[in-house]
Amino acid sequence: METRIITHDGQFHVTNGLVSHVIRILPGGEPNTIYFGPAIHDRDDFSDLQELAVRDTLQTDAGHPGLSLEQIRREYPQGGSSDLRPCALDVGDAAGSHAVKLAYDAYRIVSGKVPLDGLPSTFANGTGDDADCATLEIDLADASFGLRVTLSETMFDGLPVVARSVRVTNVSHLPQTVESAYSASLDLPDADWDMLTLTGAWAREAHVERTPLRTGLQGVSSIRGHSSQHANPYLALARPNADEMQGEAMAATLVYSGNFDASVFVDSYARTRLRIGINPEPFSWRLAPGETFQTPEAILAYSGAGFNGLSQALHALYRRNLIRRPWNACRSPIVVNTWEAVHMAMDETSLTAMARSAKELGMEMLVVDDGWFGHRDRADSSLGDWFADRRKFPNGLKPLADAVHRMGMGFGLWFEPEMISEDSDLYRTHPDWVLGDPRLPLHALGVQRCQYVLDMTRPDVVAYLRRTIGDVIGKAGVDYIKWDMNRSLSEAYSRALPPDRQGEVFHRYALGYYRLLHGLAARFPDLLIESCASGGARVDAGTLAYAPQAWISDDTDALERVKIQYGTSMMYPVGACSNHVSAVPNEETGRRLPLKMRGDVALFGTFGYELDPALLDDGECARISRQIDWSKRLGPLMRSGTFWRLRSPFAPRPGFDAADAAWMVVSADRRNAVVGWYRALTGVNAPVPWLRLAGLDADMRYAVTEVDTAVADAGDTAMAGRGFTPWRPRYGDELMHAGLPLTDRTTVTWGRDPFPGDGSSRLFILTAVDASL
Structure with missing residues (x-):
């Protein structure tokens, strides 16, 4: 469904059939977040969803009689008011006052979106009525303070995401100082969420951390002058029962490369406020009369289908509305x-x-x-x-x-x-x-x-x-x-x-x-x-x-890369992530992993090498040449396909000494797919690992072929015995609900060695029986 911005008296409903955001202007002019989440039907009046109860110990605001700003869900909370929670905007005037009282002034609806001055941002495909997005701008003003704030929100057709940014303008005759200006703030009615972040350090980037929300302030941030290996500008909230395949989740991220703060505050009444924007700690911005400060763009995404749904929404947005052409669709050179x-x-x-x-x-x-x-x-x-x-x-x-x-x-x-x-x-x-x-x-x-x-x-x-x-x-x-x-x-x-x-x-x-x-x-x-x-x-x-x-990392060790690539895929499309096969022993870990494992990991992204080809022996040259053939064949799928995380390297399972990991990419028509499975340690007498696939057509039959990319000739049609192991065709529903049994002895041709050993990988090609990859 195309994006619609529906206006009623003092109410705005932005929806595209996947998500809805409802804003209502309170009698004193305060914009109130009524709802953000999966799409809902429109009504003339959503005021019955407002939370206006005032508790005895909460302060009421002089500009909003009988109302405590600390009690309501605010669209863009500013400090210096009766809202004593962490706020999104803090501006001081020439007299040193920070008591900003913004109220609704005007709105505009734009077909498409306007670029941000001096900053990267998502863009519209098409123009005018043919644009694949629509933008709502709401002007807020405090005439006595001399401040105007414009809230901008763009929703994209067919994607459960919104892009938000803010412009702050000094309309007084004296200078002002912006002490903080977050790009987005979102108030939620409860705190029954887990927080997921991507943290780490050099050579172990994007490790996934998940923790339940608690009362108080929590989050991730950087004051390093760049987004940093230590904390990626990404924060997700998920229901406690949510996982990769199911459950409600939402994410906030920032189209920005400098200091950032992504934080969540839970108050004493179990209400949640999510903020993301420029980190205010080492920041202030002097606004001369008439000057405007533009915040970076924030992206908010929603999923009712777990973390994979959340990632796929961001991947699709970045490919379609952020990455410049032609690189948003074409395979990068090896x-x-x-x-x-x-x-x-x-x-x-x-x-x-x-x-x-x-x-x-x-x-x-x-x-x-x-x-x-x-x-x-x-x-x-x-x-x-x-x-x-x-x-x-x-x-x-x-x-x-x-x-x-x-x-x-x-x-x-x-x-x-x-x-x-x-x-x-x-x-x-x-x-x-x-x-x-x-x-x-x-x-x-x-x-x-x-x-x-x-x-x-x-x-x-x-x-x-x-x-x-x-x-x-x-x-x-x-x-x-x-x-x-x-x-x-x-x-x-x-x-x-x-x-x-x-x-x-x-x-x-x-x-x-x-x-x-x-x-x-x-x-x-x-x-x-x-x-x-x-x-x-x-x-x-x-x-x-x-x-x-x-x-995405200087660490080219394939086992470490599995973790890094897994975490990075939470936000970024795999086709934008550069992965190289390096020589052994690995420079970062000293580990010696098979060429097959190194290649099978690096294939899921932009493929390349970190070694001197002149030093390779004939056997290594032959295997690398075949790897490259497969990379060229699979490259378009990696750039444009839908990525599914199947098994996390951060979550060991009962009966195994270490977590294995798996993921797959499925073509847009669901007729082709490639699956990667990776194991750090081989267990002894361990349970049979079954791998359930995802994203396939339940009614389509697939030829399943296991491939050793470092042995087989990619153009060889006589597959059996040449590094290929053909399986009988299987329906998509069987592959998704029963899965593949990953036994070591009976289903794989491993040559003389029946066990793959530590640091092993398996790669499967799925092709609709009447299609060819």
């Missing part, structure tokens, strides 16, 4: 990245040979990682000097790029644009471009890197980077850049800003980052950008709007 292969010991001759070996195996792009610029032999020099190291590339990068292009491959390059080394020409020329308090010694990232942060709040810094990096891309013909960031922001002081604007540094930094990304994407519209920040420190929807794929 890359070989030089980092784990050679680190910084590179030159034109060796890299040309690496590209040639990679091309013979079927790889499609050479990505030259860290070490190509300045005099970069160690990690403590040359950041900011974005010109080729003439010792390694005597004639610059173009001869190497030309040689790679003549092979029919793409050419990619690593940058860390936001950083600067003390040992660099740029630092010697512009020490004032470093972000930091000049009174204090600069704190670098560790002894090995010794790098500082460029002041991205400065337009001249952004212009310099756009010019110098753009020149490298243009002259060499770069097709792809890997955009890294290896340092959080500390001592976040800008010499270019006055004292009363130092609270703006973190947000202005994010705006500068977006200006640089936007400028390069506009100059090179076909350029593929992969985001990276010591792995997953900037895996967020704000960056995804410009960089359609993300390096």
